[in-house]
Amino acid sequence: MPKRVDHAERRTEIAEALVRVAGRRGLHAVGMREVAAEAGVSLRLVQYYFQTKEKLLFFGLELLAERFGERVSARVRAAGDSPGPRALVEALLMAALPTDDESRTFHHLYTSYAVLAVNDPALAAQPFIKNPDAAEDALTELLRQAQEAALLEPGVDARLEAAGLLAMSAGLGTGILVGQRSAESATAVLGHQLNRIFRTGDEVST
Template identity: 60%
Template sequence: MPKLADRDTRHTQILEALLRVAGSQGLHAVTMRSVAAEANISLRLVQYYFETKEKLLLAALDHLAGRQRERIQTRVLDTDAPDDPRTIIEAVLTEALPTDQDSRTFHLVYTAYAVHAVTDPALAAQPFLRAPDAMEHFLADQLRHAQRDGILPPHRDPRTEAAILLALSAGLGTGVLLGQRTAENATTAISYHLDHLGLARRPA
């Protein structure tokens, strides 16, 4: 029986291999055999840890969610004002853009999972695919904090503005993926829109 640490390491190795296959070739190219080849391990070992392709795909979705949460937390904590609503919102929306290989892979694979979920009830039931709902609530809460702090005009509706911000970020992200704009252009557009909302930074 493998030690727990060894199991965790092997799990991560296999799931990272799946994300590489899905990110470079598409989710349709993911099979237990292709993941084994990418991870440079035997097919039997992938089957030992995950049993079926469905379980492998669901586990990879959880892994992808964890990676995204860590990246957002790191980006927020690395800012000069991690408690400022404007800083937090900007960091979250910028992290949602495909600005490097990891975030590009996230966009490609998440989108592929979302499309696949339309015809796969088990996949559609996964909490991570409802992440935009949770993110909308989170952004709306940050906008309410900003209004209480007097750095967002009171006539702005936080829930509606949060939905618009998510739609803006998603559209800009697709544009970056397709080469229609640069990541810098997209980041500038987000900052411009936050200025247009009247969302200021909390005074130091």
């Protein structure tokens, strides 16, 4: 049976199994055996491709971040051919909301990792800072451009506003996740916020 196999691919498959079971039962409850079963391989194999559980978890986080980045990019690209700044900003912020199973799992697990990182320096060294900071930079740049095109209300500080919007999006996402608020209500809150930032030339986008 043992043909030569692509390690990277195998690792990705197993990490995807990890993400699935973690999304279903919670990151705290996932064990090597269950990941193996979900991936349809033996426990030994999980050990073989990841020597330790910690490494498996790290790789799972990387996978999660990567997939999420792709998702956001896709959303932004889908925002239209020559999208207005507001449509771009909206796409960026809405993509982070847990509106379907995939984004819900992402939000759930990312928060789980973040909580673990509070007490785990090794985990805290992972892309927890890098990734959100990049998003903040990107959004700030978007707002600056809109500002130069005189599309924003006066008195808006691009950087502070970007940070605030991203934090709001994250907070709303958590609210959705725990069932406190519906996805529709979250988008309404976000939309109202954008209405107050952008000059009234209402393009509410899709």
